[in-house]
Amino acid sequence: MTPSATPDSPPPSSPTANNENAESNLQPFFVLHKPIHKNSSRKSTQSAKTRRKIDLSTETPKSNKSKGAEQVEQIVDDHHYQQLRVEAFDIIWSKIEITIKEVLRGINRNVFNEIHQWVRESFAAIRSTAGTLNSAEFTCPYPLSIDIDYKKIFTGLVFTKNVEFVDDLLTFNDLRLHLKSQGCHVVNLSSHDFSAKSGIGGCIRSLLRQFVMVDPDVADITILASWYNEPENFDIPLVVIIDDMERCNGSVLSEFILMLSEWVIKLPVILVMGVATTIDAPRILLPAKALNYLEPCKFALGSPAERLDAVVEAVILGTNFGFDIGHKVTVFLRNYFLRQDGTVISFIKAVKIACAKHFVTEPLSFLCSGLLHEDCHGFLLQKCALLPESMREYAFSLPSCEGLDKTTPLSAESLASGISEIMKLKKNWSSIFMCLYEAAKFQKKQLVDILCEALDPDAYRTRSSLQRRVGEVLAKSPSVDHYSATKGSLILQVIRKVRDLPMKQLCQLLQIWGKHSEEIAAELHEKVKELQSLLKSEEENNGGQADVEGLSKMLATRRYMNIQRDKGKVFDKAVLLLESMIRDYLKPIECAPFHEIICFKNVDILQSALVGDPRRMIQVDLLKSHKFLLCSCCTKGGTVLLPSMHDTSIMYTLAQEHGDLINLHDWFKNFKSTIVPPCTSAKGKMRSPSSKKRKHSNEPEDLPDALVQARFCRAVIELQITGLLKMPNKRRPDYVQRVAFGL
């Protein structure tokens, strides 16, 4: 706390590049705490170390931009093409979004149907117990005296398998809609409704608000009972969904359950509770007397990894959307998912940001929308022909075109065909990837992991060279395991494991391969077919073996050995086939020319967009508020403080001159001298637009002290709210402490 402690232990002021990188991976978690020092000036100038000044002048290194970059910027800024790109983004993203929604809904559909079935059954059970009751008993205020066995509240525990609950909000909302469409009364309660602060009244109130659509002044469950006994509501199950049980206050939730137990049968409430962790959770949260009333049933949603796989499969591998993400971005997204967030929603959000950034930064990206067309090549041709010379030049100067033949004319024709070529490549790539993934499925490998490797252009190159080598070795001595060297490569692991598959699975695998290979090339399909027939004959042999069991033992063993050998042959062939498929067709999109047009590769942009870094933005914005306000009075000021600037902005700029602690008195005096010009003769010129009151007074110089103080206080509070200041404490009543330094 002492100010002297800080200079003694300065945080590592010049982190190595590696260090910085590692830290930036974790950024969202300590965004608010540790500034990254870009300039080492602080370290060198010991005297200035208490002056935590932010120098914005280094912020924009625009001056050293190359001519080419300027040209690109020009293209980027072109209004017409900007418009086109926005349109393309809208089209493509809406398609992707629809697909994702469909996929997510599909994942949950089975579970939802199961839950609905269970709700029906539970309701029937409740009704059968209630059969002997008459209508008066349904509304009586006293509890029905029945056996405890029938007094249970049916409770569905839905395991969400994710400690992050963001995804589940959406899921449970969908569940509500699903059950509602099936004719149940459904409400969604969140853990906020079960807080200790609002107590039992809070959740009952929320229940009533959603069921009865009234907001009574007292939360009374008898209202629900009499509402339910109205004929139009009667005889329908009441489903109460609690999003995240573990976040609820245990005592409130148990009180809620006990209260429901007094109304059991009379109010056929069926609980559905989301549980993030394990089956022990209710046991930990609730006391035994509440648990006694629960009659649980277990449901499991798909795990986040499964959802992610499904989404990735649909978006990246499935239909062609004309937008792709590169290897590095994929790896980043995967890590972001695994290490930091783990929710599919934020993954989708990240993809959306990537998509948006792609269309903003890539001048030619509007061509992507053409890929959705029926006559893709023709459309592209037409578009490319309309391109101005500069743009075409830009296209051919893309890094991926370096390998291109220099003699290729910079024509629209070649550009269009280049792009169509990418699409063809991508199509083949995804088909082969699916073949590979089907094989990997038997080994319980994650789709995303394999995807990352399959997208890696470097891995592709090493793989192909390695395979060539292995092929040579294989010709000499087929018994050696050549892949042992390639331990790290998932793809090679998968290929190797194909050999160990059981017959039945191989059969399945070949079938799927047959389906996928159909779309690629006839000869490949032929090969798969051939292998399938071979396998079939093998199987028949196998079946035959069972018949000849009566034959002499020796004969049988020999035959068995033969079969084993034959079987090995089939598997070898399958492995070879997969190898050749991967070698020939699993060519990452980043190896193709012009791929930059449809493929987003810039990890840094995505990362900074995802991290957000709100405090930094607040500081920067405060220091140059006139850039955003765009008022006429302050623009010409530059870095000089003007009284017309916004109070908070003035205050923050003044605070830059102070150290960790700011003397309130000095600060106030500075502030006052800024907004009240020292020269009294300058009358109307220095009027502050922020105080409208003053406009009416004729003489600005007698700005009352109270008003200045009020403005000062408001600005201080605003700075405190933004988290840049700590209010004075008892020990130092006349100082405020700065919290964030630097950017």
Added chain:
Amino acid sequence: MDKENSGQVTKRTTRASASSTPSKNTLSNQEEFEDMDKENSPQVTKRTTRASASTTPSKNTLPNQEEFEDMDKENSPQVKKRTTRASASTTPSKNTTDYRPPSLLDNLVFREQQSIISQDELFSTFPGRKCQILELLRLFGPINSSLLPIFLYGGPSSGKTSIVLHIFKHLKRPFIYASCRTCHNPRLLFESVLNQLLLHRKDSSNAYSSAKRCDKPSDFVNMLRESLMEVINSLRVNSKKSGLKESGEQGIGGMVYIIFDNMELVRDWDKDSVIISMLFKLYDILKMPEVGLIFISNNSPDTYHLNTGSVEPIPIHFPEYTEDDLYQIFLRNQRDPKLYSSFLDVVLKDSCKITRCIDELSTYFRLLFEKYCEPLSGIGRVPNQDMKSKLYMHLKPHVTPSLNEVFRVPSCLALELKENKEKVGKKRNMRRLGDGVVPDDIDFHMSVSAKYLLISTFLASRNPATLDAALFDSAGGGDNTNRKRRRK
């Protein structure tokens, strides 16, 4: 509809018989008149003897008449009530919901014919509670006798509420029930009582509001007195009318009883002492002998710090059930009493040592009984001695684990048993591993940084508190890796 019609018809006939031909069954009629006199006078006679006296003599002589009369006794008071209510309930707005016309009887008394239960039935429904029931019946006394406040207490699921409700079923007297659990704040409690007294129902026509807004205990007392007066008056009118015509025996009397259940919860409310003392003093405050107050609580009356100077409620303790009682309780309503009794022989003794709470035991027994019956599926259902020991051997390994479960989450055991058996084994094993070992494959997703955060929190929790400032304060202390994460 039929019943009402017949009721009316018979009423007419009895009326006729009562006025014109009193000689027909003189004995019983006279008896009844006599009775009524007695009941109107504060003196009390034994009702049971009278009832037997009235029914026995006529039975043999006039079977037809007897039948009519019996029906009369049961039907006519109701019909009567309904008509009087229709005329008396000038209070508007209540009859708007036509599917369930409100009436005093409907709301305050158990209505259905079949729900009238005899005393013997009462005893058999609640084994082991005979002396409490007798005590309660003695305190309630015959109809129209006043009642000092009663305080029932005992552990959870020891039958307090059920017995009281059943006694009212048996006695057929008007009562009001308010549970402090459902009515989770004073206002709800007050309004719930008033609503029931005023026959008010919250529905869409009155925007689900209460009959009267009542926040303060003092308001409650005033309003309660008013509405009680009204109710008691109408009851008096009622009983006079019906009492003159029929026997007073079937009438509901002039007493109104108010039951406050789950009193222990009041102590968690704001200003609990004010409300508790108000409720316990209610008898003194109201000074209405026609009102009987019954309090039900988990805790003994000592815990309420009752102020002296007011009439202290009569405590009735519901002790824990004995083993024999439990045996009786669990045996009733069983489909196969023989099998179940052999099951109880095995399990009851041990489990009694741990808990005697019916709710807990019944959940536990339900699971165990399923296990117990497993080997029986093929064979006939009646176990002999040999079979019993066999069953016991089968059950034995399950007893202790289930006992362990029942106090943690009996529910989840049931669920797992039902849901997926193969997974259960795995889960069990994982739990067996002990709390220290985290199984490698946790079932749920957790991001890597969240795991780190958890670990660092755990580490931080092991640090002495004195180090907290040094490690985690934003400005102070050493350079720790935790610092980055944990700084405010």
